[in-house]
Amino acid sequence: MYLGQLSLSNFRNYRRLDLELPAGASIFWGENAQGKTNLLEAVYLLATTRSPRTTNDAEFVRWDAMEDGIAATRIIGRAYRGRVATQIEIALMARGGEDGQLPKAAKRLRVNGIPRRATEMIGNLLAVLFTSQDIDLLTGPPAGRRRYLDLTLSQIDHAYLRALQRYQRVMQQRNMLLRRIGEGRATPEQLASWNEELILQGSAITTARAQAVTELSIGAAQVHRTLSDQREQMSIRYTPQLAEERRGGLPESVEELRQLYRTAIVRRQAKEIAAGVSLVGPHRDDLVFELSGRSAGAYGSRAQQRTVALALRLAEAAFLRERSGEEPVLLLDDILSELDQRRRAAVLDAVLATQQSLITTAELDRFTPAFLAGAAVFDVAAGTLRRVTPTGGTAAGDQGSDAAETAPAVSQSP
Amino acid sequence: MAERGAIAAAPVEKLIDEFNKLPGIGPKSAQRLAYHVLRTPPDDARALAQAILDVKERIIFCSVCQNITDEDPCSICASTARDHAAICVVEEPLDILALERTRSFKGVYHVLHGVISPLNGITEDDIKVAELLGRVRAGGVTEVILAMNPTLEGDVTLMTLERRIHRDAPAVRVTRLARGLSTGSDLEYADEMTLTRALEGRQPV
Ligand SMILES: [Zn+2]
Numbered sequence: 001m002y003l004g005q006l007s008l009s010n011f012r013n014y015r016r017l018d019l020e021l022p023a024g025a026s027i028f029w030g031e032n033a034q035g036k037t038n039l040l041e042a043v044y045l046l047a048t049t050r051s052p053r054t055t056n057d058a059e060f061v062r063w064d065a066m067e068d069g070i071a072a073t074r075i076i077g078r079a080y081r082g083r084v085a086t087q088i089e090i091a092l093m094a095r096g097g098e099d100g101q102l103p104k105a106a107k108r109l110r111v112n113g114i115p116r117r118a119t120e121m122i123g124n125l126l127a128v129l130f131t132s133q134d135i136d137l138l139t140g141p142p143a144g145r146r147r148y149l150d151l152t153l154s155q156i157d158h159a160y161l162r163a164l165q166r167y168q169r170v171m172q173q174r175n176m177l178l179r180r181i182g183e184g185r186a187t188p189e190q191l192a193s194w195n196e197e198l199i200l201q202g203s204a205i206t207t208a209r210a211q212a213v214t215e216l217s218i219g220a221a222q223v224h225r226t227l228s229d230q231r232e233q234m235s236i237r238y239t240p241q242l243a244e245e246r247r248g249g250l251p252e253s254v255e256e257l258r259q260l261y262r263t264a265i266v267r268r269q270a271k272e273i274a275a276g277v278s279l280v281g282p283h284r285d286d287l288v289f290e291l292s293g294r295s296a297g298a299y300g301s302r303a304q305q306r307t308v309a310l311a312l313r314l315a316e317a318a319f320l321r322e323r324s325g326e327e328p329v330l331l332l333d334d335i336l337s338e339l340d341q342r343r344r345a346a347v348l349d350a351v352l353a354t355q356q357s358l359i360t361t362a363e364l365d366r367f368t369p370a371f372l373a374g375a376a377v378f379d380v381a382a383g384t385l386r387r388v389t390p391t392g393g394t395a396a397g398d399q400g401s402d403a404a405e406t407a408p409a410v411s412q413s414p
Numbered sequence: 415m416a417e418r419g420a421i422a423a424a425p426v427e428k429l430i431d432e433f434n435k436l437p438g439i440g441p442k443s444a445q446r447l448a449y450h451v452l453r454t455p456p457d458d459a460r461a462l463a464q465a466i467l468d469v470k471e472r473i474i475f476c477s478v479c480q481n482i483t484d485e486d487p488c489s490i491c492a493s494t495a496r497d498h499a500a501i502c503v504v505e506e507p508l509d510i511l512a513l514e515r516t517r518s519f520k521g522v523y524h525v526l527h528g529v530i531s532p533l534n535g536i537t538e539d540d541i542k543v544a545e546l547l548g549r550v551r552a553g554g555v556t557e558v559i560l561a562m563n564p565t566l567e568g569d570v571t572l573m574t575l576e577r578r579i580h581r582d583a584p585a586v587r588v589t590r591l592a593r594g595l596s597t598g599s600d601l602e603y604a605d606e607m608t609l610t611r612a613l614e615g616r617q618p619v
Contacts, residue, residue: 173532174532176532193530193573
């Protein structure tokens with residue numbers, strides 16, 4: 001699977017970009033804050049409909065496109081599965097933003113020009129994003145790890161995404177009902193149907209997460225052995241809130257799992273009403289990344305954490321490949337400069353093994369001449385792109401008149 | 415808004431504001447409608463005003479099924495040709511029109527006028543649940559078909575009704591429409607074949 005074309009309008013620092021992307025490795029080369037990361041973010045958005053960086057869609061809107069209080073941001077990609085192309089599109093209409101408030105954005109999704117829901121769009125492009133902040137997955141709060149699981153699983157499991165969306169809606173409704181009960185405007189009896197929905201969707205989410213973490217853990221351990229000196233064994237452990245309810249971890253059958261949720265909810269009903277929020281469910285789950293049984297986030301050195309995070313991303317790529325039968329697009333956001341020789345080689349091996357990789361860097365000398373010779377190199381400056389020759393030097397001749405010949409793959413209006 | 419105030423006379427201004435309150439009518443459309451009314455003959459304008467008043471003054475809720483009607487009980491509830499032992503429960507009056515178009519349901523209806531949604535401030539006490547339970551407890555009902563829209567709120571309303579009916583009248587058969595309707599779609603917009611199949615294939619809850 002690969003992304004053949006990417007078009008952006010009014011997305012972050014891009015006014016307009018039409019980019020042809022080849023299969024294989026593409027390198028986006030430029031100084032910081034020129035728009036390299038924004039490109040990868042756009043691709044990740046096409047794959048997941050969600051940003052790795054923000055939950056506020058209005059942030060995508062190019063800031064000076066907001067002048068008249070309304071702006072349209074568009075990301076269009078053409079994903080190729082073999083010879084079959086699918087056009088996927090995210091459009092954002094942003095409004096308002098006066099009085100120092102952030103604008104509100106409405107997101108519209110289309111597949112081959114037809115309006116679709118997220119569940120129908122996701123899966124047309126698979127992507128794994130490597131960033132230098134991946135270490136936060138280990139050291140940061142649990143919400144980041146749940147988000148990681150959700151974004152990864154949603155790409156290949158539509159039933160999971162549907163359960164997740166429904167669960168989020170159940171949470172909103174149920175939390176409001178809990179508050180009303182606390183204020184004496186509803187009765188605890190009215191919780192029953194919402195509880196059933198919570199148990200149904202919650203069990204589906206927990207089951208899928210447990211299975212995915214088992215697969216990711218096996219894959220990550222394998223990768224980790226090649227990345228490290230093999231003195232430590234990496235593992236990923238799923239620690240659902242529900243496991244606290246029962247000795248010996250999660251039950252095997254879904255029916256038992258539901259019963260466990262039911263018991264936990266009944267037991268905490270008074271607390272939930274007092275708190276006015278749902279206290280039981282997969283929204284309280286967590287993951288632990290371990291090295292030889294010890295939490296890498298809590299006890300690992302920075303270097304160890306970095307290696308674990310890298311092993312996780314490489315395992316994620318293998319996981320998506322296993323589950324879907326498709327090669328995911330690898331998005332490497334300036335991660336090579338911080339890696340030593342051996343880990344960099346492992347990443348570049350993965351790049352060569354997959355169908356397409358999009359790599360950002362500030363320094364071309366991080367790559368071997370052989371790697372550069374096989375890659376497409378784009379120069380990124382202030383939201384404009386120019387394809388340069390594969391060897392890394394800029395094209396000969398004056399840019400103005402040669403642009404059409406040296407950069408046939410890129411066109412943009414100022 | 416400000417510029418309009420300067421050019422429109424107060425009654426026109428008022429009419430524009432009233433049109434603007436209607437669903438799907440923005441300020442521009444409201445202006446167009448108001449100036450259209452301004453140009454129409456007095457009889458036409460009076461007919462429009464009377465029709466609006468009639469809806470509010472002559473249309474009432476049927477005391478049996480809660481559907482909107484101009485006579486109580488409504489024509490369906492009063493009909494001896496209908497099977498009064500089977501009640502089909504719907505969210506809104508428009509759902510009845512959709513089901514009636516199929517001509518495949520011979521029973522009677524019950525309109526809830528909404529679904530349970532705490533976010534919208536609606537609990538089971540805010541929709542016509544008590545009235546339904548009253549009908550079921552009164553006897554003579556053998557089947558209740560729950561024809562909610564396949565949304566989260568529709569499903570939760572369905573589960574709640576099922577539990578209540580089972581507690582109040584355990585002998586009554588409770589069914590739901592077959593899953594022919596795709597999740598998130600509205601009964602109101604379902605085509606007749608789909609609805610007919612959903613009715614025929616109804617399943618115990
Ligand atoms: Zn009636």
